[in-house]
Amino acid sequence: MTDSRSTKGSAKACSMSDLSFKSEKEQNQQQKQQFAVSQVSMHTAAEQDAASALENRNAKHSARENSALPKGFVLYASLTALALSLFLAALDTMIVSTIIEEVAKQFGSYSEIGWLFTGYSLPNALLALIWGRIATPIGFKRTMLFAIVIFEVGSLISALANSMNVLIGGRVIAGVGGCGIQSLSFVIGSNLVEESNRGVLIAILSCSFAIASVVGPFLGGVFTSRVTWRWCFYINLPIGGLTFFLFLMFCNPDPHTFQETVRNILRIPSQLIEFVRKVGHHLSKVKELGKRTSWKILLTELVFMYDIIEFVLCTAGFTSILLAFTFGGNRYAWDSAEIIVLFVIGVILVILAAVYDFFVFPKFDVVKTAPRYQPLMSWRNIKRPGIFTVNIALFLLCTGYISQFTYIVQYFQLIYNDSAWKAAVHLVACIIPTVITSVVCGVITDKTRQIKPIIVISSILGVVGAGLLTLLNNSASNSAHIGLLILPGIAFGGLMQSSMLASQIQLDKESPTFHSDFVSITTFSTFSKNLGQALGGVISNTVFSAAAVNKLHKSNIELPGGSTANNLVVYRQTHFDGSHSKLGNIISASLTDVFYTALGFYGLSFVFAVFASGKKVAVKPIRVKDDLEKGEGINDKSKEKQ
Known part of the structure; x- marks a missing residue:
């Protein structure tokens, strides 16, 4: 009995212990499940909090970027100063197109006349990559002011020149300063607005170039015909002074309100003193660098910082x-x-x-x-098809365009014996389409975010226009003098406006070198354009001179002093015998050779334009302020998601 009872008792105890164990096990499992659920809940909440924090941080970053950009009066004043700066640099490129014959006659060197363009455009191209590198440590505003001063010095030397070599030397110095103005204008301007608005900004700045293309030849023609060609360079002095003053007042990195700008204007005397002091300070640092530190450090900076x-x-x-x-x-x-x-x-x-x-x-x-x-030309950036193709297309089109532009003036002067200002008037048919196209393309890019269609269409119109321009001979009608000049202007305005923006949007904004890459690519676009202009000025002069001399020999025509291009131009000015004379026919055929050469460059430009990137401009970011005004703030949105 005892054993049975004990057995039953032990069995009962055992069963109770089993129940107790099972209950405890179930509780542990339940606790684990509750813990797992709580962990998942906490993890989900953490993810939601992290997403909300990230969204809020992005919103604050966007708000800071938006608030950092100038607005209203300050923005418009800054753009005006930049546009006038670019107008000053572009004016010096185009104003010399009407003084070629007069300068060649005075200095007797028509074979070197192409260097009136190249002497200015070549340093414009070669130094475009350097100016951005110089401005980074010194500051873009101070560097721009320094570039304007160099430009003014070069203009003064050109105005006082007593020989072709001195004139070319003055053009080179002016080109050094003009390069800084052109390169830095687009870099500074691109940082004043959001990416989605850069198309309109580039269009505005490009219009300055186009307007200078109209005003430049006209002023040059008036000065050459009525006063003296030297005023083509004297005119830069007062315009440069006004540009310096406006840029000093309004293009400031810090002020963003009208009141702050007014206070800054009142500090102009102190700013001028500060500018001179800063320039002297940097020059002294360079001098001290050579004295106090080893030449190895100086050489390292020259080789690697400035390449x-x-x-x-x-x-x-x-x-x-x-x-x-x-x-x-x-x-x-x-x-x-x-x-x-x-x-x-x-x-x-x-x-x-x-x-x-x-x-x-x-x-x-x-x-x-x-x-x-960083190298001046980074293969990491240039090898990108979206950057390489569009800049080569721009280079080739500018080479062809400046060839046409230069000898359109020559066409009216040498074939019809027009005065300089009358010949310049005909350029209006080429320039007005350039201005209109630049603005229209900027608006189209702003609305559609598309760039490649503009590049391709501009290149096609360029090829068609260049082909039609070969019909501009001494038998062309008055309507042809206008109609044949329209399409080249449209092509130039469209590609010049879109090419820089097409390059900028290829860069990765998250890259640690984005800022230096942005400056490098923007200046590389300026380099491509100016190098094309420099090459076009020389090649067109070479083609015309070689064709004219060859045709003179074939016609058995001997000019006083020898059958050279220079003697042909001088003799034509003093012995004009009509547009259909033997000399008129020779000049017309030589000009046609120049236009055919330009057609070749336009054709090559089209080939590269076809392979431009189809990437669109970034969508305009949503402003936090606008959301809050609608009662739909970022925090509210994140709460709704939770």
């Missing part, structure tokens, strides 16, 4: 090529050793400059450890 090796190679190379075009067929025969050596050396140096920047520069250890050391 001086690439700059020297590139400058020497392009100069050699342009000199070969200048002297070939004039001072030396095309197959002479001098011309061949200049071509070969020039091409080799340009290739070495590209190889050095693209492949050698990034291999240095100091470059790998210091992100601030």
